[in-house]
Amino acid sequence: MADPELEAIRQRRMQELMAQRGAGSHQGPEQQKAQEEAKSEAEEQRQLMLTRILTSEARARLARIALVKPEKARGVEDVILRAAQTGQIVEKVSEERLISLLEQINTQTSKETKVTVSSSGVEFARTSS
Template identity: 45%
Template structure:
């Protein structure tokens, strides 16, 4: 129960921070994407929170900025190449 409470508190803090650093369009995009790729969204959320805490974000993250970040992270995972002989 303690672990569940800690997890719930962490999720609440994460949601609050993301609400402060994302525009409504970017939040909607993340919410939609979370339905299909929750692990990718979790990775992006953590990266955004770390950037915000480090002070490297200026203003709110827009939908366009989020799209660029998504492409970068998705591109890293798709570099697997299989060749057949």
């Protein structure tokens, strides 16, 4: 689908990371501005690709999720973009398909809290399934 665009974003991100490691906190204002511009451009490209992949209803649902759980929405976006890049998504993702994907992710990342009471005390354990 958008392989050259994704590759360009990856390359820019790698350059940003390399610059951050090399320069550390000794960056000049020009470098910081350039990095911020690169980040905003990469984010714009990401949003453009999501616009191409998702229906308007699916985008609206994902935006509502992002208000409550931004890290979860970002993860779902990443999954969708990877699937589009590998050709697993050939048509626009509807809201119903997005809901199905969210349910799959929730079952994979659900957490359980287990309380065990014994003579030595109370133990709490949180596990991911």
